[in-house]
Amino acid sequence: MASTPQVATGGAAVPSATADARTAAPRRLVRAALLAVPLLALALWTAIPFLVTISVSLKTRGEVFGNFGLLPHNPTLNAYREVIADPAFRRAFLNSVVIGVGTSLLTLTLAVPAAYAFARMRFRGRHLILLFVLLPRLVPDVGTMVPLYKMAAAANLIDNPLSLIIAYSGMLLPLAVWLMAGFFQQIPVEIEESASVDGATLWQRIRYLVLPLAAPAMITVFVLAVREAWNEFTLVLVLTSSAEGRTLPYALFLMGHGGISNYPASAAFALITLVPFLLVYTRIERHVVASLTSGSSK
Amino acid sequence: MPATVERVRRKRGRRPAVGDTGALAAIGQSKATPYLFSTPAIVAITAVLAFPVLYGVWQGFYRPEVLGAPAEWVGLQNYVDTFSDPDFSNALYRTAIYAVSSMLLATALGLFFSFALYRAIGRARFLRSVTLAPYLISSVAAAVMFRILFNGQFGLINVALAWIGIDGPDWFADPTWAMAVVVFTQVWTDLPLTILLLLGGLMTIDRSYLDAALVDGARGWQRARHVMIPMLTPQLLISTIWLSYSTVTGLGIVLPLTGGGPQGSTNTLAMEIYLTAFQELNFHEGLAIATFVIVLNAMLTLTYIRVARRYESAV
Numbered sequence: 001m002a003s004t005p006q007v008a009t010g011g012a013a014v015p016s017a018t019a020d021a022r023t024a025a026p027r028r029l030v031r032a033a034l035l036a037v038p039l040l041a042l043a044l045w046t047a048i049p050f051l052v053t054i055s056v057s058l059k060t061r062g063e064v065f066g067n068f069g070l071l072p073h074n075p076t077l078n079a080y081r082e083v084i085a086d087p088a089f090r091r092a093f094l095n096s097v098v099i100g101v102g103t104s105l106l107t108l109t110l111a112v113p114a115a116y117a118f119a120r121m122r123f124r125g126r127h128l129i130l131l132f133v134l135l136p137r138l139v140p141d142v143g144t145m146v147p148l149y150k151m152a153a154a155a156n157l158i159d160n161p162l163s164l165i166i167a168y169s170g171m172l173l174p175l176a177v178w179l180m181a182g183f184f185q186q187i188p189v190e191i192e193e194s195a196s197v198d199g200a201t202l203w204q205r206i207r208y209l210v211l212p213l214a215a216p217a218m219i220t221v222f223v224l225a226v227r228e229a230w231n232e233f234t235l236v237l238v239l240t241s242s243a244e245g246r247t248l249p250y251a252l253f254l255m256g257h258g259g260i261s262n263y264p265a266s267a268a269f270a271l272i273t274l275v276p277f278l279l280v281y282t283r284i285e286r287h288v289v290a291s292l293t294s295g296s297s298k
Numbered sequence: 299m300p301a302t303v304e305r306v307r308r309k310r311g312r313r314p315a316v317g318d319t320g321a322l323a324a325i326g327q328s329k330a331t332p333y334l335f336s337t338p339a340i341v342a343i344t345a346v347l348a349f350p351v352l353y354g355v356w357q358g359f360y361r362p363e364v365l366g367a368p369a370e371w372v373g374l375q376n377y378v379d380t381f382s383d384p385d386f387s388n389a390l391y392r393t394a395i396y397a398v399s400s401m402l403l404a405t406a407l408g409l410f411f412s413f414a415l416y417r418a419i420g421r422a423r424f425l426r427s428v429t430l431a432p433y434l435i436s437s438v439a440a441a442v443m444f445r446i447l448f449n450g451q452f453g454l455i456n457v458a459l460a461w462i463g464i465d466g467p468d469w470f471a472d473p474t475w476a477m478a479v480v481v482f483t484q485v486w487t488d489l490p491l492t493i494l495l496l497l498g499g500l501m502t503i504d505r506s507y508l509d510a511a512l513v514d515g516a517r518g519w520q521r522a523r524h525v526m527i528p529m530l531t532p533q534l535l536i537s538t539i540w541l542s543y544s545t546v547t548g549l550g551i552v553l554p555l556t557g558g559g560p561q562g563s564t565n566t567l568a569m570e571i572y573l574t575a576f577q578e579l580n581f582h583e584g585l586a587i588a589t590f591v592i593v594l595n596a597m598l599t600l601t602y603i604r605v606a607r608r609y610e611s612a613v
Contacts, residue, residue, distance in 0.1 A: 038414035039425060046429055049443040049486065052454045056446050068457045106342075114339035123332040133339060136347035138599060140547030142568045143592040146575045146584050147350035147357070170346025173339050202331070231436035233550045234568075238576060249438040253554045256442055267446060270439040281434055282427070 057267035064263050079264035088243050092251035102165035104225035107172045115180035137174040141234040149238040159245030168228050176221045183217035230277050248273045358585040376586040389570040397545040399481045408492030416500045433490035437550030444483045473563030476556050480564050484551050492537045499533035535606040567591050
């Protein structure tokens with residue numbers, strides 16, 4: 001992290017190195033501190049809310065109000081057991097997984113062909129169509145929550161995971177198409193041209209050349225889609241009405257607002273919901289970096 | 299200094315926009331192919347974004363059916379009702395406070411921390427990925443964490459304040475402090491994105507121009523002020539658009555954190571849409587407010603772009 005930085009002492013100092021030695025050491029310390037203090041502040045800023053939540057999740061309900069310190073006297077996992085045993089949590093977890101997978105698959109299926117068309121083909125009206133695809137990025141979810149609720153209610157899709165999968169995919173598409181089209185364009189056209197000279201069809205070129213090369217972009221879209229389904233709150237609030245359909249954020253929200261607050265359980269719930277995604281993300285982040293650096297075009 | 303900026307900007311070059319295609323001369327495709335390819339995405343976007351917005355705008359001109367009487371066209375009546383509602387003007391005022399404070403705080407902290415990370419480049423990799431965590435968790439989880447952190451009885455903030463002899467407020471019961479906590483939580487969740495954007499911008503700045511400014515005698519702060527910040531204009535613009543969007547239209551932090559209270563002190567426009575439509579069940583007036591928010595957000599976005607353009611051409 002904020003290890004001791006190797007500050008260059010400046011080239012001019014070389015001849016009079018011995019004379020400078022006395023002043024250089026404190027100056028180096030000051031420089032290191034100037035660098036380390038903001039980084040330490042950033043680490044604390046990020047970590048403290050998590051640490052406080054972990055601390056509360058390991059206490060009993062009574063101890064929360066008796067021991068204000070960060071370290072619990074008798075750390076217990078009871079809050080976690082309580083949450084995991086809760087059928088509402090289990091159902092919400094399952095729903096979140098189903099909707100996350102569904103959203104990422106649907107988003108990729110819809111985004112890949114459109115992005116390919118925008119990146120590789122000339123056709124009449126493409127700028128207008130592109131604008132139509134990208135502009136809705138500006139539409140806020142509170143702007144569509146009432147109409148989407150009306151539509152889902154009319155189609156009898158309230159509490160049906162399909163309504164959320166479709167809604168999330170549609171919301172993600174502008175960004176997904178933009179990202180993928182940008183990525184497709186960076187793949188040299190010549191690769192595809194020589195393949196088609198060798199007799200590869202459009203389908204074969206996309207399947208065996210473009211998609212493998214575009215893996216980092218597809219993984220990015222996958223992460224964005226899972227993140228949306230896992231974290232989204234505004235639409236799940238109006239498109240579901242019972243425990244059957246709710247995802248984790250909604251179930252967590254209800255927990256904090258159902259009468260007497262059970263702080264350890266709320267804290268444990270919050271932490272359990274963020275762990276799977278952080279695990280997926282850290283695994284995949286490495287993969288994204290690796291696939292980006294391994295030189296895809298020779 | 300301006301000359302330096304101009305030179306750097308020219309040197310940095312531009313990535314090809316998605317608009318200009320590296321045309322792959324129609325191999326293995328018919329004239330219909332591109333349309334076939336883009337149709338599924340267009341249908342989905344129409345169904346989930348375009349149609350709902352238009353439907354919402356249209357329905358905002360209707361009065362709901364009452365006691366079997368059919369829905370009726372009432373023109374701008376819903377808007378008149380909305381704009382004369384004190385709850386609406388309160389929400390507009392609260393949203394302005396929320397948005398402006400969040401933007402100022404997040405931009406200031408974002409610049410500070412991204413400069414710090416930039417100077418520590420290569421050494422703070424772990425910290426950089428940890429920094430992203432608040433952006434990856436759900437707003438409801440963040441709200442739960444900050445309700446614990448700022449709890450009036452046992453929250454760490456008040457415990458720490460008591461330790462230095464200050465009697466901390468009951469954050470969620472006090473109108474002013476509740477808004478402060480909302481802003482703080484918002485900034486906490488959005489800061490990673492701001493830092494990431496600004497850090498990305500800093501990385502593209504050619505070091506030789508910073509060295510040139512150094513030779514010209516510019517000290518650290520002057521280099522930041524006159525060379526680096528102007529060259530970060532595109533990233534600052536995107537971050538401002540995002541912060542404005544998430545505060546003017548966002549429900550995810552406010553609802554689970556304060557529910558709009560106490561006494562409506564954190565009742566933002568997004569909350570007002572939700573309460574009007576789903577608590578008072580007045581869908582049509584909710585749609586009028588939603589339309590207002592969509593237009594407001596679009597106008598603000600255009601304004602930021604304009605200001606950034608003018609600033610860029612003025613430097």
